[in-house]
Amino acid sequence: MTQKNTAIVTVLGKDRVGIIASISSVLAEMNINIKDISQTILDDIFTMVMLVDLNNVNIEHSGIVEKLDKTGEELGVKITIQHTDLFNAMHRI
Amino acid sequence: MITDFEVLETMKMFTEQHLDIRTITMGISLMDCADEDVNKACDKIYNKICKYAQNLVQVGEDISKKYRVPIINKRISVTPISIVAAASKTDDYTPFAVALDKAAKTCGVNFVGGFSALVQKGYTNSDIKLINSIPEALATTDFVCSSVNLASTRTGINMDAVRDMGNIIKKTAERTADRDAIGCAKLVVFANAPEDNPFMAGAFLGTGEPECVINVGISGPGVVKHALESVKGQDLGVVAETIKKAAFKITRVGELVAREASERLNVPFGIIDLSLAPTPEVGDSVARLLEEFGLEECGGWGTTACLAMLNDAVKKGGTMASSFVGGLSGAFIPVSEDEGMIAAAKSGGLRLEKLEAMTCVCSVGLDMIAIPGDTSAAVISGIIADEMALGTFNNKTTAVRLIPVPGKTVGDEVVFGGLLGSAPIMPVNNKSCAEFINRGGRIPAPIHSMRN
Numbered sequence: 001m002t003q004k005n006t007a008i009v010t011v012l013g014k015d016r017v018g019i020i021a022s023i024s025s026v027l028a029e030m031n032i033n034i035k036d037i038s039q040t041i042l043d044d045i046f047t048m049v050m051l052v053d054l055n056n057v058n059i060e061h062s063g064i065v066e067k068l069d070k071t072g073e074e075l076g077v078k079i080t081i082q083h084t085d086l087f088n089a090m091h092r093i
Numbered sequence: 094m095i096t097d098f099e100v101l102e103t104m105k106m107f108t109e110q111h112l113d114i115r116t117i118t119m120g121i122s123l124m125d126c127a128d129e130d131v132n133k134a135c136d137k138i139y140n141k142i143c144k145y146a147q148n149l150v151q152v153g154e155d156i157s158k159k160y161r162v163p164i165i166n167k168r169i170s171v172t173p174i175s176i177v178a179a180a181s182k183t184d185d186y187t188p189f190a191v192a193l194d195k196a197a198k199t200c201g202v203n204f205v206g207g208f209s210a211l212v213q214k215g216y217t218n219s220d221i222k223l224i225n226s227i228p229e230a231l232a233t234t235d236f237v238c239s240s241v242n243l244a245s246t247r248t249g250i251n252m253d254a255v256r257d258m259g260n261i262i263k264k265t266a267e268r269t270a271d272r273d274a275i276g277c278a279k280l281v282v283f284a285n286a287p288e289d290n291p292f293m294a295g296a297f298l299g300t301g302e303p304e305c306v307i308n309v310g311i312s313g314p315g316v317v318k319h320a321l322e323s324v325k326g327q328d329l330g331v332v333a334e335t336i337k338k339a340a341f342k343i344t345r346v347g348e349l350v351a352r353e354a355s356e357r358l359n360v361p362f363g364i365i366d367l368s369l370a371p372t373p374e375v376g377d378s379v380a381r382l383l384e385e386f387g388l389e390e391c392g393g394w395g396t397t398a399c400l401a402m403l404n405d406a407v408k409k410g411g412t413m414a415s416s417f418v419g420g421l422s423g424a425f426i427p428v429s430e431d432e433g434m435i436a437a438a439k440s441g442g443l444r445l446e447k448l449e450a451m452t453c454v455c456s457v458g459l460d461m462i463a464i465p466g467d468t469s470a471a472v473i474s475g476i477i478a479d480e481m482a483l484g485t486f487n488n489k490t491t492a493v494r495l496i497p498v499p500g501k502t503v504g505d506e507v508v509f510g511g512l513l514g515s516a517p518i519m520p521v522n523n524k525s526c527a528e529f530i531n532r533g534g535r536i537p538a539p540i541h542s543m544r545n
Contacts, residue, residue, distance in 0.1 A: 008095065008100055010100055010101070010104055012104070036094070038097055040097075047097075047101070049097045049100045049101075051094070051095075061155070061158060061159060062155075062158055065158055080104065080161055081161070082103075082159075082160050082161045083159050083160055084095070085160070085349060086103070086160040086161075086162065086346065086349060087095040087099060087100065087103060088095070089345040089346065089348065089349040090099075090103060090342045090345045090346060091095060091099045091103075091342070
C-alpha cells in the first residue's frame with residue numbers, strides 16, 4: 001500500500017533559538033532527508049511542518065518516535081511524525 | 094502536496110477532538126473446534142484463538158505509532174458458542190467462556206465476543222444450554238461478552254426467548270451484584286444482529302463469514318461536533334454537508350488502518366463500521382454533538398430529528414470513503430458511556446421513552462442504561478419486546494443492554510469505570526405486562542419481510 005515512504009513532521013510550541021537546527025540534526029543522525037519545510041508563528045505558537053523521506057532511515061520506526069519525543073522535551077515543543085499516507089487518505093479523493 | 098492547513102487540521106482532530114479508531118476486531122471461526130469432550134473443545138478454542146490473534150495487539154500498536162492514530166481497543170469475535178459447543182456432552186457452557194477469557198488474556202485484547210446464540214426463530218438444545226449458562230459465564234470471566242439474537246425481520250420475534258432473557262438479565266445482575274451488576278454491561282440482546290459487527294458487547298463472527306477477518310470500528314463524535322461549531326446558525330443543508338465531509342475523513346482513517354492491519358496480519362479485510370461511538374470523556378459525546386444542532390439538552394423535543402439527520406449524513410459521507418461498510422454503522426447512544434447523555438439523564442430530561450424513539454433512527458438501541466434493581470423480569474422482557482418490534486418491523490438492527498442494579502433505585506448512581514462509564518439509575522414505567530410476556534410463542538414476521 002505504501003508507494004512512497006515519506007512522513008510529515010509537525011512541530012508545535014513556544015519559539016526559541018535553535019529549534020530547526022536541533023531537529024534537523026536529529027533527523028540527519030537517523031539518515032532522514034528533509035524534502036520540504038515550512039515554518040510560521042501562528043498566534044504566538046511556533047508552527048513547523050516538514051515533509052521527510054524515510055527510505056534510507058537507519059533505525060526502527062519506534063526508535064524515530066522515541067528520539068523525536070526526547071528532542072521535543074528538551075526543546076519544550078511537541079514533535080509528531082506521521083506517515084504521509086494518513087494525510088492522503090483523509091484529504092485526497 | 095498536503096497543505097499546512099490540512100496537516101494542522103489533522104493534528105487537532107487527534108489531539109483536541111478525540112478522533113480515534115475505536116476497535117480493530119479480529120473475527121475467528123471456531124467451527125473446527127467442536128468436540129464431544131468439553132475439555133478438548135476448550136483446548137482447541139484456546140489454541141486456535143492464540144494462534145490467530147497472537148500478533149493482533151502488537152500490530153495495532155505499530156500502526157498506531159506509524160500514523161499517530163490512537164487505536165483504543167483490540168478485540169476478538171468468534172463463532173457463536175452455541176454452535177461450537179453443540180457437539181460437547183455437557184449442560185454447562187461456562188468452561189467455554191473461561192477458555193475464551195483465558196485466550197483474551199494471553200493475547201492481551203480488551204474483549205472477546207461470541208458467547209452467543211441466534212434464536213430468532215427458535216431454540217436448539219444447545220441454545221438453551223448457552224442461555225442458561227450466561228449468568229455464571231459472565232460472573233466468572235472478565236473479558237467475555239455475550240449476545241443473543243431474539244428477532245429478525247425475516248423470522249419475526251421469538252417471544253419465548255424474550256421472556257427468558259428478562260430472567261437471565263436479572264440473574265446476571267444478581268450474580269454480579271457485588272460489582273454493580275457489571276455482568277449485564279457485557280450482555281446484549283438483538284433484533285437483526287449483524288454478523289460482522291466489531292463493537293462489543295454484540296460482536297460475534299456469523300456463519301457466513303470467512304475463517305478469519307479484520308473488521309474496524311471508527312469513532313469521532315468530537316470531530317463532527319467541532320466541524321458543526323464552524324457553521325453555527327446556518328441552514329440544515331449546510332449542516333448535512335459539513336457532517337458528510339467530517340465523516341468522510343474519519344472513515345478514511347479507519348479504512349487506512351483496516352487495510353494496513355489486514356496486510357500486516359495477512360488476514361482479509363472485512364468491513365468498516367461507520368459508527369459514531371462516544372466515550373465518557375468530555376468532548377467525545379454524541380449527546381453534545383446533537384446539542385450542537387441547537388438543542389438545549391439531548392432528550393428534548395427535536396432530538397430524534399437531529400439524530401436521524403446526523404446518522405444519515407454520517408453514512409453518506411462514510412460510504413464514499415470505503416467500499417466495504419457493514420456492522421452496525423450508525424450513531425451510538427449508550428447512556429453510561431456518553432458524558433452528555435449522563436448529564437441529560439441526571440437532569441431528568443432524557444428518559445427511557447425518548448431513548449426508545451431515538452433508537453428508531455440510529456444504530457443499536459437502549460444501551461448501557463441502569464434501571465432500578467427491583468424492576469421485574471417481565472417488565473425487562475416488555476422493554477426488550479418493544480425494542481425488538483422496532484427493529485423487526487422497521488428492518489433495522491436494534492438492541493437492549495439494560496443493567497438492573499440490585500439494591501439501587503432512582504436517585505442512585507453506578508460507576509463501572511473506563512469506557513463503560515457511569516450512569517444514574519433511570520426510572521422505569523412499572524405497569525405490568527406479565528400476562529402478555531407469559532403468552533410466549535412467536536410474533537409473526539411483518540408482511541414486508543416477504544420480498545421474493
